[in-house]
Amino acid sequence: MPAKIQNFATRKAAARRPSGGLSALEVEAIDLFISFVRLLGMPKSVGEIYGLLFASAEPLALDALRHRLRMSKGAASQGLKVLRSFGAVRTVYAAGDRRDHYVADFELSKFASAFIKEELQPHLDSGAARIARMEQHLDRLPKDEREAAGVRLSKLRHWKQKGEAMLPWLLKFLVA
C-alpha cells in the first residue's frame, strides 16, 4: 500500500526528469557535490548521495537512493555510513515504515570539520613527529652538513607552525 503512493509520486514527478529519473535541478546538485567531495578526497558515491538528498524535499530511504542513482547496495550503504559519521546526513522517523529515511543536514561545517579532523590534523601531527625525528638525526651529522640541514629544518618548523595556526582559524571561519 505504501508502494502505491510511491508509484503515484514517482509517475507524477517523472515528467520533469529527462535524464533517467533525475530532474535537471537534481542533476546539477549531484554534480556540484560530486566535485565538492572529490576535492575532500571522498568517493564520488558520497557526493551523489548527499547531492540527491540535498535536492530532495522528502526524506529518502536507502532503496530510493539506490534506484534513483542506479547505485549498488554496498556503495549506498557505505556512502550513507560516511555521511552519517560526520553528521552530514541524519535519519528521520517515518510512521509505519521500518526502513531508515535520510535527510541532508545543511551545515557545510559538517564536511569542513570532518575534513580537518580526519585529514589535515593527522597530517600535521605526523609531520610534527617527523620533524622531531629529523632533529634527532641532525645531531649525528658531521658539522659541515649540520648547518645546511639546520636551515632546512627551521623552514619545516616554520611551516608546521603556520599550519597549526591556520587550522583553528579555518575551522572558526567555516563553522561560523
Next chain:
Amino acid sequence: MPAKIQNFATRKAAARRPSGGLSALEVEAIDLFISFVRLLGMPKSVGEIYGLLFASAEPLALDALRHRLRMSKGAASQGLKVLRSFGAVRTVYAAGDRRDHYVADFELSKFASAFIKEELQPHLDSGAARIARMEQHLDRLPKDEREAAGVRLSKLRHWKQKGEAMLPWLLKFLVA
C-alpha cells in the same frame, strides 16, 4: 673527470645511507613531502622529488634524482615539470655540465597558491556556474516545489559566498 668527483662524494656519503642510497634524514623529508603533495592531490613522485631536493645541500640533475629515488625517466621529467610550473623548484647553473641542476625553492606559498589557483578557484567557479543554472531551473518549477528548492539554493549561495571570502584570506595567510 666530473664523474670522478661525483664518485668520490657518493662513496663518502654512502656510509650514512642505510636505506638504498638515501640518508635517514632524506627519507624523512621525502615521506613528509609525499604525504603533503598527496593531500594536494598530486602524484607521489612529485613529493619524492621535492623531498629529496629539499633535503639536499647540492643541486641535483634529473639523472641523480632518477637514480637515488629509483624512479623512471618519465616520472622524473613529469614531476620536475609540475614543480617547475609553480616555482617549487628551479634550475641553477653548473659550470661545464649541460644538464639542468635543480634546487628546491623553500617557499611553502608556491604549493599553496598553485593549489588555490588550480584546484580551489576552478571548483568555486564551476560551482557558481551551476548555482546560476539551478536558479534558471527554479523558475520552471511548480510553485509548491519552488519554495523548498529556493531555501536550498539560498544555502548554496551562502556557501559559495563563504568560499569566495575565504580564498583571498587563505592566500594572504599562507603567503605572508
Next chain:
DNA sequence: CATCCTGTTCATTTATATTTGAACAAATTG
C-alpha cells in the same frame, strides 16, 4: 519459529591514476 525485510560486510570486479620505458626531438660535441 520460519519467513521476509532491511541493511552491512567483504571478496571480486571494474574504473581511475600513476609509472614505466621505448621512441622521439633538440641541442651539443668532436
Next chain:
DNA sequence: CAATTTGTTCAAATATAAATGAACAGGATG
C-alpha cells in the same frame, strides 16, 4: 654532420581506489 647526451612524450603496464553483488546478520512479522 654523425654520434652522443639530455630531456620529453605517450602508449602500455602497473598500482591504487571505488563499485558491485552475493553472502550474511539481525530484527520484525505473521
